[in-house]
Amino acid sequence: MIRLERRKAPSKAMLWLTPLLAVLLTMIFGGILFALLGKDPFAAIHMIFIEPFTDSYSQRQLLIKGGPLILIAVGLSLGFRAGVWNIGAEGQFIMGAIGGGAVGLALYGMPGIWVLPLMTLAGALAGFAWAMIPAFLKVKFNANEILVSLMLVYVAENFLRAMVTGALKNPDGRGFPESRSLAQYASAEMPMLIKSAGLNVGGLVAIGAVVLAYTLLARHRLGYQIKLTGQAPRAARFSGVKPGIIVAATLGISGALAGMAGLFELVGPAGKLTTNFPLGYGFTAIIVAFLGRLNPIGIFLAGILMAATYVGGETVQFALQVPAAAIRVFQGMLLFFLLAVDVLVAYRFVLKKEAK
Amino acid sequence: MDFSSIDPISLIVSLMIAATPILLAGLGELVVEKSGVLNLGVEGMMIIGAIAGFALAVETENPYLGMLAAMGAGAVLALLFGILTQFLLSNQVATGLALTLFGLGLAALLGHSYTGLKPPAVSKLDIGFLTDIPVLGRIVFNHDAVVYFSIFMVIALWWFLNRSRAGLVLRAVGESHDAAHSLGYNVVMIRLAAIMFGGAMAGLGGAYFSLIRVPQWTEGMTAGAGWIALALVVFSSWKPGRLLIGAYLFGGISVLEINLQIVGVGISPAYLKMTPYLVTIIVLVIMSSDRRRASLNAPASLGRSFHASH
Numbered sequence: 001m002i003r004l005e006r007r008k009a010p011s012k013a014m015l016w017l018t019p020l021l022a023v024l025l026t027m028i029f030g031g032i033l034f035a036l037l038g039k040d041p042f043a044a045i046h047m048i049f050i051e052p053f054t055d056s057y058s059q060r061q062l063l064i065k066g067g068p069l070i071l072i073a074v075g076l077s078l079g080f081r082a083g084v085w086n087i088g089a090e091g092q093f094i095m096g097a098i099g100g101g102a103v104g105l106a107l108y109g110m111p112g113i114w115v116l117p118l119m120t121l122a123g124a125l126a127g128f129a130w131a132m133i134p135a136f137l138k139v140k141f142n143a144n145e146i147l148v149s150l151m152l153v154y155v156a157e158n159f160l161r162a163m164v165t166g167a168l169k170n171p172d173g174r175g176f177p178e179s180r181s182l183a184q185y186a187s188a189e190m191p192m193l194i195k196s197a198g199l200n201v202g203g204l205v206a207i208g209a210v211v212l213a214y215t216l217l218a219r220h221r222l223g224y225q226i227k228l229t230g231q232a233p234r235a236a237r238f239s240g241v242k243p244g245i246i247v248a249a250t251l252g253i254s255g256a257l258a259g260m261a262g263l264f265e266l267v268g269p270a271g272k273l274t275t276n277f278p279l280g281y282g283f284t285a286i287i288v289a290f291l292g293r294l295n296p297i298g299i300f301l302a303g304i305l306m307a308a309t310y311v312g313g314e315t316v317q318f319a320l321q322v323p324a325a326a327i328r329v330f331q332g333m334l335l336f337f338l339l340a341v342d343v344l345v346a347y348r349f350v351l352k353k354e355a356k
Numbered sequence: 357m358d359f360s361s362i363d364p365i366s367l368i369v370s371l372m373i374a375a376t377p378i379l380l381a382g383l384g385e386l387v388v389e390k391s392g393v394l395n396l397g398v399e400g401m402m403i404i405g406a407i408a409g410f411a412l413a414v415e416t417e418n419p420y421l422g423m424l425a426a427m428g429a430g431a432v433l434a435l436l437f438g439i440l441t442q443f444l445l446s447n448q449v450a451t452g453l454a455l456t457l458f459g460l461g462l463a464a465l466l467g468h469s470y471t472g473l474k475p476p477a478v479s480k481l482d483i484g485f486l487t488d489i490p491v492l493g494r495i496v497f498n499h500d501a502v503v504y505f506s507i508f509m510v511i512a513l514w515w516f517l518n519r520s521r522a523g524l525v526l527r528a529v530g531e532s533h534d535a536a537h538s539l540g541y542n543v544v545m546i547r548l549a550a551i552m553f554g555g556a557m558a559g560l561g562g563a564y565f566s567l568i569r570v571p572q573w574t575e576g577m578t579a580g581a582g583w584i585a586l587a588l589v590v591f592s593s594w595k596p597g598r599l600l601i602g603a604y605l606f607g608g609i610s611v612l613e614i615n616l617q618i619v620g621v622g623i624s625p626a627y628l629k630m631t632p633y634l635v636t637i638i639v640l641v642i643m644s645s646d647r648r649r650a651s652l653n654a655p656a657s658l659g660r661s662f663h664a665s666h
Contacts, residue, residue, distance in 0.1 A: 004445070004663065085449055137637070141645040146396065146449070147587045148640060151633040154580050162626035283457060290450060325464030325575075332458025336436070339446040339454055347445070 004347040014344045019291055019298070022338035023049075023305070029337075030330050039320045047319065048312030048330070058311045060198030064269065066307030067203040068093075068261035070300055072285035074209045075254030077294040078216075082229040084250045088134065088149025089258040090282025091156035092127040096259025097266040098156075098163055099126025101273050104188040105168055105180055115187035116201075120263055127259015128252050130156065135251035139244040145251065157278060164273050183271035190267045202264030206303075209257060213296040222249060258282060280328075287335045306331065367611055368495050372503055373569055375607025377402070377561035377578075379506045381585035382592070382599050383513055384557025389589055390517060391550035392530035392657035396452025397437055399582025400459020401430040401555050402562035407467040409563025410475055410573045419478045423502070423563050430559020431552040433459060438551040442544045445661045460576065470573045478502075478568050502564055509557075513596045526550060530655035533662040543662050558582065580633065587636045591643050593653040602639075609635050 027049060031041035052058040072089050079086045086092075100123025107115055134148040161177070163169075170180045182188045193199045217223035228236040229246050237243065261281065270277055288306050292299030313327030381398050388395050408429035413422025437455050440446045478500045481487070486497045517523040526546060529536045533543045565581070566573050584606060592599035613628045621628075 006663070087453065137641055141641045143637070143640045143644045144587075144590065147583060147590075148637050150583050151580070151587075151636050154633045155630045158626045158629045161629075162624045165626065166624060286453060287457065323465055323468040325461050325468065328461030329458065329465050330461075332454060332461045335450075335454040336440070336458055339451050340440050340444050342446055343444040 002349050002351055004343070005350045006347055007345075010345050011348075015293060018341045018344055019293065019302070019338060021341045021344075022291070022334060025337040025341070026330065026334045029333060033326070033329065033333075034320075034322070037322060037326070039316075039322060044316050044320060044322070047315045048309055048327075051315060052308035052311040058308075058315075060196070061311045062304050062307045063198040063203040064200065064307075065310050066303040067200070067206040068265050068281050069285050069288050069306055070206040070303035071202070071209055071261040071264075072254070072258045072282060073288035073292065073299045073303060074206075074213045074296055075257035076285055077289040077292070077296070077299055078213065078226055079250035079254050080230075080289055081217075081294050082226045082246050082250050083233065084138075084247050085146045086131065086134070086149050086251050086254050087146050087286070088131070088151075088153045088282070089254060089285055090278060090280065091149065091153035092130045092255040092258035093262035093265070093282045094153075094156040094160050094278050095130040096123035096127035096262030097270075097273065097277060098160060098168070098262075099123050099129075099259065100263035101179060101182065101266050102163075102168060104182050104185065104267070107187075108180060108185055111187050113187070116190065116267065119188060119267065120260060123263030123266075124256040124260045127262065128256040130259070131251045131255020132248070135248045138247050138251075145247070149251075153282070160273065160277065161275050164275060168273060170272075177275055179273035181272045182267055188267050190264060200264075200268060202261070202268055205260065205264070207300070210296045210300050217296070226250065258285075284331060287331055290335060291338055309334075365491055365494055367608075367615065369498070371604060371607040371611045372495075372499065373607075374610045375603040376503050376506050377564040377569065378581050378585045378588060378606060379600060379603035380502075380509070380561035380564065381558040381582060382588040382603060383506070383509050383596060384554035384561075385585055385589050386592065386594055386596065386599060387513065387517075387526070387557075388550050388554035389658055390530045390594060390655055391526050391547045392533055392655050392660065392662075393441065393547050393551055394448045394452065394659040395434065395437055395455070395551060395554060396449060396586065397433070397455025397459065397582075398554075398558050398585050399578060399580065400456035401433050401558035402459075402565070402578045402582045402585075403463040403576070404433050404459045405430045405559025405562030406566040406577060407463040407470065407562075407573060408559065410473075410566040411466065411470055413475045413563075413567055414470065414473055417476045419476050419567050420501075422475070422567055423560055426559040426563030427556040428559070430555040430557070430562065432555070434551045434555020434558075435548070437555075438548045441661065442547055442551075445663055448659050448661070456582070464575045467573050467575060471575075473572065475567050475571050500568055502560070502568065507600070510596045510600045517596070527655070530657055533657050533660070537662070537664055543664075547662075558585070561585070584632065584636050587640055591639050593643070594655070595653065606632060606635070 027045050031045050034041040034044040052062060076086055076089055100119040103122040104119045130152060133152060134145040137143040137148050138145045164177045164179055168179045170178055190200050190202060193204060225241045226246060229241055284306060288299060288302045292302035309327060309330060316322050317324055381402055385398055405426035409422040409426030412425035413419045433455060437451055440451045441448050480498055480500050483497055487493045525541055529541060529543050529546050537543050562578060565577055588599055588602045591602045610632050613631050617625045617628055
């Protein structure tokens, strides 16, 4: 009989091997899925996992698509480590785009290098404020932050709809539900720093967030308190860590980062606010955070890999005529397998004869 | 503005229809949580139920077979969650989220070719003279079978949890899995059964959307109903009777919101659409603010993994 036995200490090797194992399992079962859809599984897997890293156009897309994912996931991971579950990053992403976008649209046409920084600040503030709602309700009224932050995603989606048909609607847009195009406003354009690598300002900020989060966790007092709260909440309270501060800090940071990601998406790939603006990055970032083991460097790698599934997913969609949803199944599968093989970190399987 | 176009009787009737899916899913989740497991995948199981039920109903032209399929599909997806959390001891919050993300994706993939089709109609109860009673007839005697089933389940679950031995064992597992284990109960198997029951109920709730309430298939059509059901369980303090009240309250709000849109109160429909979600938040805040009362009826082992060390 096979049974689980708790390891004396979590396995370091398994900590890094399990994400790879999860990717491998996703390739196998994803391949089966494509075969069931009547598509060539080997071609599909090659397009999703290999081609984005070899093709030069796709390579550039990796950082562009991975940037927002990494930015959001780094913030989420801080909360997840402390047992604060911000599931509403998608809402904070949307509010960041609306808040920052509103500033850009108000200044529309006005030149100045301070325009984009101001928009970014507004985006971060809007995301921060949106995340402070569940934080406040959690600290003050003990309301579950998972449900509150998630409900606010739906509120934000409807607020976006209200904005693009109302206050932020393009006055010359012949009634289409969309804002003016920020892509045609030079001062609000996101500068591309290294064209060959696809590194724009958003990507640079994402990398900066990775470094900052790493330093915070390794060197800073707040980082230590976050880790302690997650691992031993009682011990943390006895040693003087205020749970309310941890809730507010982790939700606030993740909200601000998600808001910034939303603004970068708006001034980068999206170009304008429409009802189709939300792409689910806020949810995919949850997968990225776990796949990266809630570790900033791991999250960077996981973000690039997840970006590859987006880039490759688009190729597959056109080349093999697969519905867009297939790639979301793929991403969900990845998280499932990761959580399944996670058991190997703290436990090992042992073969035991039934003792009579 | 003309409020006279809102007919109070049809308002109550459509309130019951709007409430039924969240009531079903909420009842399932209530049992799951009573066994000490927190499954955040309700939304994923609902949407899978919605497409599985729709697909089979369209293929067989029998809505009831579709509903059975929806329950089966919900239970299978829940079983995945069960295997991960009960055997592989994965984090319940993360696994529940994974279930929702996976379910939404899979449903969109499966539903790709079913967009725009019409499902077979579900007949309503019609007992001639009883249904013809003014006011009461339409409210009490003129619904589809699922509405009656959901109300029956409220009573059945109340009886199961409070009056039956099996219900007592289920609650014991949820209060203290270690104590239940030492008494010789199979904690993992009892929890798996509860999880699958929760999946079946969520699946049926999802099918109610695609087969009766809407009725057609659109991507992401459950629109957060699974999450509202989760909040309802907190609202109900884990009591089936209160869950019914909560579900009908929410049904009322969403129906009112639609009616106000039709009447045209001069507010952008996007703002009106926020109301169910905002009300959910307000309700959560009110129910949770008294910490002592909130935890009074909550299962003590909720969300904790169980691993028998011997």
